[in-house]
Amino acid sequence: MADTRTTSEDDPTRAANIFDVARLAGVSHQTVSRVINDLPNVRPATRARVEQAIAQLRYSPSPAARALVTRRTRTIGLVTPGISDYGPTSVALNFNFAAREARYSVDTVSAPPDDPKAWRSAIEGLLRQRVDAIGLVVVHVAVLELVRSLDLRIPVVACASTARRSPLIVSIDQYRGARAAVRHLAELGHTRILHLAGPATAPDAIERARGWSDELAAHRLELTEPAYGDWSAASGHRLASAWDIGPGTSIFVANDQMAIGVLSALRERGLRVPEDVSVVGFDDIPEAGYLYPPLTTVRQDFAALGELMMQKVLLAAEEPDTTTEATPIPTHLIVRHSTASPEPS
Template sequence: MSEVGGVSDGDGSTRTANIFDVARLAGVSHQTVSRVINDLPNVRPATRARVEQAIAQLRYSPSPAARALVTRRTRTIGLVTPGVSDYGPTSIAMHFNFAAHAGRYNVETVSALEGDQAGVRAVIEGLLRQRVDAIVLVVVDEDVLEVVRGLDLSVPVVASASSARRSPLIVSIDQYRGARSAVRHLAELGHTRILHVAGPLRASDALERVRGWRDELAAHQLEVTDPRVGDWSAASGYEIGKTLDIEPGSAIFAANDHMAIGLLSALRERGLSIPADVSVVGFDDVPEAGYLYPPLTTVRQDFASLGVLMMQKVLIAVEEPDVKTEDTPIPTHLVVRQSTSAPAP
């Protein structure tokens, strides 16, 4: 595996060994390697010997950056965002940056493709090499959380996600109750058939919105049909809208505003009037929502408050790690516009 002072990359080239190479060779976490390097307690003698042997074998020379992983703070936070330009993740990242800078922290932002577990792991390892004090994840795909849960990290991790499991530290907007408010609005208008166009079912937000839709339908004793699944894009909403079975009394709850925009276009092409023939509700309240034809009823998410809450969690985890915090989701707000009305008699 090793050559003089380096590690083979498998293509004939070598590079300088790093703390993660030592951890892999010794069969421990990089946090344990850091503790050995800095002569900290609570490392078993056999484990310490294995790490020291790996250091010698790889001729690893700890850099100041490696030492800083456990000896000092840099007031830098690593922010991992999904490799998409969707409104929600982009807004969360923007407002977290605002909150971090207000707290006099720098932010190193990197993107990782959803579903690329090796890529997510590499991105996080790269941030650790830059001596970040904490890592913040803007999560779209639940698989990203599973990758992080499988890592033994030396810094706190805070994630924006709708996850029932509270590790890593989770902050969220209440997707479930937001979905219920949208469906309740349609049911109270008198709609008896409320369809759902869901987001990708790998996404925790999409799953929570499906759950809220189902439970609110059950509360009103309305029929639950299978949701149609899109990919958050207006194009997917448009394609679904071309084939949706619209009956008298129908309404549609779309899992985000962009899919709702596609739905509105497809329904109009079919000669349907909104909301006279079918009501439509979105989710997010994108800036364009109030200027569509008709203006879109939607569920507003408070991304600014989410950014502040994420930063508060980071500060507590870094500066006061013994303090326990509550995990109360941020509430949503239903914005009623002209895309919904009582069904025609």
């Protein structure tokens, strides 16, 4: 009996399927599947023939069909805090860039930064979407504790600052960055180094405050109680307006946004930067070099952090037996004009 099945060449309106590709290439549909999913044990000449047939027929396998073959969707879930702060936003953006380079798509959802129940609900929603792995951008200690308690059937990698290392946590070295900032001030001759910290529940703020206090101890300088802001320029302005700050003081501020508020408050109080007060920020936001004066700060490589999180996600998804810890990404002190040696009294 003659073969009466139509092909995409017989009917140009019908989309090609895997069997059309197999017939044109002269191979089994299982071989086509192995080529599509980049699996081994396909001879180079055969792979080239299949790829030529795919191009000729303009065949595009559906994500659903590919998932049935590989049991993977090539989709990564990403949960981000519901805030627009520069750091978390930059990490998420570069995570997406790295995923696209690896030919993965990303389903992104946001949750309140301090609500573990909302984060668990977001994670459960992504699991129902059958994502291959999940990335988390964590900015609150309660959510970090949730991450440590998770036991899921797929890998979960978190971006979070913590002194406790883990194979599935990536971070920037906040602690050493803070120590470098304080060391810079101490080496300039400052003996009174105040700290405007971030929220007491923020892992980044905790690590920066720890670095500040340890570096003060290393120089045998007085440790005072830090002030706590909320990462905003408004909180930096409010706290610096009320603080006991006089000539000869220096301030290590836990992020550049709060440092902007500090600079404004000092100017309103008639204090010159850096002649009277030296100020160091943290992050090196794009505007830091254009403030008045240009801000000395600690640069974080958020692009590298987003890429590292994606690398760990892929490694965990594709090689689940790999458990190597990720070394925290180093920071770099950027010295500009907001710091100087204290003037003689």
